[in-house]
Amino acid sequence: MWKILLYLVAEQAFWSVTIFEQRATVGGIPDRSSKYEQEFVTPVYDELESNIAKSSKWQLTTKDLSSESASSQTTTQVYDAVVAANGHFEVPSMPEIDGLAAWTQQHPDSVLHSLTYRNAAMFKGKKTIVVGTGASGSEIATHFEGVCKQPVIVSKRSHTPGSDDSATRLMLPSIVELVPQGRKVRFANGHVEQDVGHIIFCTGHLCRFPFLPQIPSLYDGLCTRNLYQKIFYIGQPTLAFVAMPMKSVPFASSESQGAAIARPWFNRLSLPSEALMRGWDEAFLLKYGSRKATPLEAAAFNVSAMNDLHGWSLQATKWQALGNGGLGMLPPRWGEIEMWIRERLGQIKAAFTAKGEAPPSYQDA
Template identity: 25%
Template sequence: MFKTPMHEKRRVCVIGAGTAGLCALKNSLQAGLEAVAYERGTDIGGTWIFSEEMPKDQYDEVHSSMYEGLRTNLPKEVMGYPDYLYPSEIKESFITSQQVLDFLRSYADHFKLRPHIKLQHEVIRVRPRLNDWEVYVWDHKNNTCDPVYYDFVYVCNGHYTEPDMPDIEGMQLYEGQQMHSHLYRKADKFKDQSVLIIGAGPSGMDIANHVRQAASHVYLSHHLNATPNTTFMGNVTQKPDVKRFTKSGAVFKDGSSESFDHVMYCTGYEYSFPCLSTDVGIQVIDNFVQPLWKHCVNINNPTMSFIGLPFNVIPTQIFDMQVRFTLKFYTGQRELPTREQMLADLEKEQGERWDCGFYNRKKAHQMGERQFDYYNELASMAGIENIKPVILKLMKDCGKKYIFNLDTYRNHTYTIVDDENFIKTPL
């Protein structure tokens, strides 16, 4: 498959220095490879960096989606890396974004990663050559752009930067303010205003709870089968999907109509890889990144891997596991399947998803209950350590709490007793 033997390939390019990029860098270095992480921002941490920055014009891109007052919707006990946990001094399980950022910085310091991270260096183009990768890096401080050559590429640029906006009739007709949750920062922007929030995922529910404390009224539009608990939000009214917008509001699919001052779309994000050339061999169609083997390895150019695409998962743990999985192949300890075998495996996995009624390319990387089989697959196939059973049990205990117990689910702390057991204690 490769003209140069796998064990002789040495240099690793990591795109991004957020949660995924840091563990890709750390594990690559520990595997004996030369590795560099390029981060276009001024600090490590990716989306966990809070900034009140807003776009300067329609072409400007804002990286962070972090908003004031955010607390995690997963406990810190499942958010650590397998070999680096949150400090026991933090008593709360559901922590602030600043505490997550502090943890990522301490991870980088503990494993001495900073000398291998180039801040304010943006990867602007990646293209395959005969035996390696040509990576053009823009040094923002010196305003230079030069090619660097690598044997492997880890794409860790995150997927909370490019908003996924719905296409609803009348959006251009509506005369109020419209924004995506990507640009939400503070609730006081909506003081004494009426707001329509579209989407009841983790962000939609949490932002509704923030905004309703400043707004005069909040309408929460969604198509969940089970009704979220909003009884503690006295000024929130649940509505079905929007059928069409009017000049002052919207008509909903149940025939009802409301007027409001603002619309906020909590409708998720698009996978976007603007630095990858077309000959990388990757397409994104309706948020289905393809063709990938095991949701990470580029089948057309297997020395490139994407870390962190699956969602409804245990984020940090799966990032680390995907990196350890791919490194077994990149260091020659395991042999990659042929292109035909990887394509057949992808087709089989997607066929199973479609057979289960999930014929929706936007959900091609959604895991949910499937994540546990996925972890087992990666562990057995590459001979790597699996995620500890206690982490999986704890994750299951937290499932959907942000929808049905938003007012109370953070009022507990978790203590991991051993690899199998945890204790849940009320605050």
């Protein structure tokens, strides 16, 4: 959210910007302090409602849950525009697997999602399965090397036998069944692992908008809908969203989205007609909406979208007071170097760990 704020302020056009933070402290997802875990119970967004008024302004009703003495009183304010920056990292997505419910009931501490993962200490010496090979899965599997019982077992949907095996990792296809007795895990190729200590699902997250119950068409379970460029709510573009695309480069993408939001709201850029925006949404749905995009497709789309937003920002009407030749604050643009690094990020992290160096924790940063 802070990246978005920078671009809104840089436009020098907004009288007041209010931020509603759902956590006890600012920082978003990187804020993983134990204090937060102990104190934070209910997100402010569960008590936040918004309504589209006839005047095209937004009425927001909030309740402060940060204090034990907080009353049930609410506060209502009216805004010209709203940015929903809750992202998609709060609700874990879990696959449907035969036996998962029974396994979780009998061995409740053995199953978790990457959302609640903090460090590898609890997995020391245990046979561990990592489900998923996205950014979180790859990084967590790297953390487990030399800590868990070797090799680390990694379940990958589109696995080719032997393609990614190494001395420290055993690559297997999707899990098809969990058997609590004997802690057995059966894979799609018939392979069975016994005495499994832990299973960590790195299977992504679901979008959740409890504060917008009157707009039920935002998410269909696979992707967000009715959002032009995955940012502007079609038909009411004074409602904008950030960090919606999965497998994105979150910080750089959020900057690009912040620039894209600020310029039309300051009337330095014009959005397409509603018909053209709906056409964009339908084209996206036809290409990706009926299935999950592959990691390569998602990465290519997100980098392309980020660079397109950079180019779009350059088309804004110049205003000399904004500096930078009248262009104002510009978002990042990725080139060959950034893509080269991203494609090899897993190898870079593995090489760093192999040198015996530990990456700094969130608390150390």
